[in-house]
Amino acid sequence: MLVTLVHVHVLPDHVSDFIEATRPNHAGAVAEPGCLRFDVLQAPDDPTRFVLYEAYRDAAAAAAHKETAHYLAWRAVVAGWMAEPRRAEPFSGLLPDFP
Amino acid sequence: MLVTLVHVHVLPDHVSDFIEATRPNHAGAVAEPGCLRFDVLQAPDDPTRFVLYEAYRDAAAAAAHKETAHYLAWRAVVAGWMAEPRRAEPFSGLLPDFP
Numbered sequence: 569m570l571v572t573l574v575h576v577h578v579l580p581d582h583v584s585d586f587i588e589a590t591r592p593n594h595a596g597a598v599a600e601p602g603c604l605r606f607d608v609l610q611a612p613d614d615p616t617r618f619v620l621y622e623a624y625r626d627a628a629a630a631a632a633h634k635e636t637a638h639y640l641a642w643r644a645v646v647a648g649w650m651a652e653p654r655r656a657e658p659f660s661g662l663l664p665d666f667p
Numbered sequence: 668m669l670v671t672l673v674h675v676h677v678l679p680d681h682v683s684d685f686i687e688a689t690r691p692n693h694a695g696a697v698a699e700p701g702c703l704r705f706d707v708l709q710a711p712d713d714p715t716r717f718v719l720y721e722a723y724r725d726a727a728a729a730a731a732h733k734e735t736a737h738y739l740a741w742r743a744v745v746a747g748w749m750a751e752p753r754r755a756e757p758f759s760g761l762l763p764d765f766p
Contacts, residue, residue: 609758659708
């Protein structure tokens, strides 16, 4: 399992826009065959800060996500709403031990 | 969904010990009725750094985890292996929208 924590900082005026635009990307991602988790988290003390918790079965599945229509549409729509560039933090998933 | 990212920094000589001790805590946690995810992640560029991704249905379920035998045993066993105190980072889980 490969996990990426994507740290997202959104402009204050676009927090709701960001959440709504992320819904179809989430729905598309969890339907991808190699996707194990795609959780959208918000910091309770700063609603402009989000983490996307993206877990894929392997590197090919993670790369395939970046080619999907839902990801590409999301990336284009949210581009103007970022307060700073997104930061992707990779991890190896040890447990659960997905087959 | 309440999510906690628990950042763990382990002493270099105890990385394997930490992973083995975490297995039964993971197995116990995912069997808890209110647990939605309990993923154990390791940084690929620094094997002494881990993240526990713990998602619970609500605050009561998250608090109940801290009372379980598997958590209390884990906490005691790993206590001497920490390079620095663990840091818990809370988030609100927006998606998936667990019922």
